[in-house]
Amino acid sequence: MVLFKQLTKLSQSKNKNLGLIAGILWGFDMLLEVLEKARIEFITLESKNSHLATCIDHGWHLFNQYYQLTDDSRAYVMAATLDPRNKHEYFLCKWNRKHIPGMKKKTESMFEEFRLSYDAATSVDIPNPSFHDINLIDDFDINEW
Secondary structure, eight states: OHHHHHHHHHBTTTTBBSSTTHHHHHHHHHHHHHHHHHHHOOOTTTTTTTHHHHHHHHHHHHHHHHHHGGGGGGGHHHHHSSSTTTHHHHHHHOGGGGGGHHHHHHHHHHHHHHHHHHHHHHHHOOOOOOHHHHHHHOOOTTOOO
16 A cells, blocks of 8 residues: 555645545556666666665565556556556556457446436426525625625
8 A cells, every 4th residue: 555655645636635646547557667777778688686686676566566456446457547648548658458458448437437427417306496595596606705
């Protein structure tokens, strides 16, 4: 859980709470990419048993394990998709093509779930406001409040 909080902080910019959950996926991608480059650079046949190689390899496996846990929730994919900085472009540019259908399935299923909820909520008859209620709305001034 601490790791998710730290990745959330990575997605914030200039002390503003932007992104939050949307930044988890790209944060994991960024950190795994750094660790993969470190594996290539520092883990050789001669150094594969060194302390540094062990730490890099352990870190990569740990991050990968946590990253795979994000598959258990549609929230991460939806947050990244709804983030105007990302949309589906992030997935198309950064993810392996074999994962795209799963991402789209999660997105579409969640949109369908919300559409059904919205349809059910809007199908309920809401009584028209009375003339008195309309006058109250007209009298309300947000600037005076």
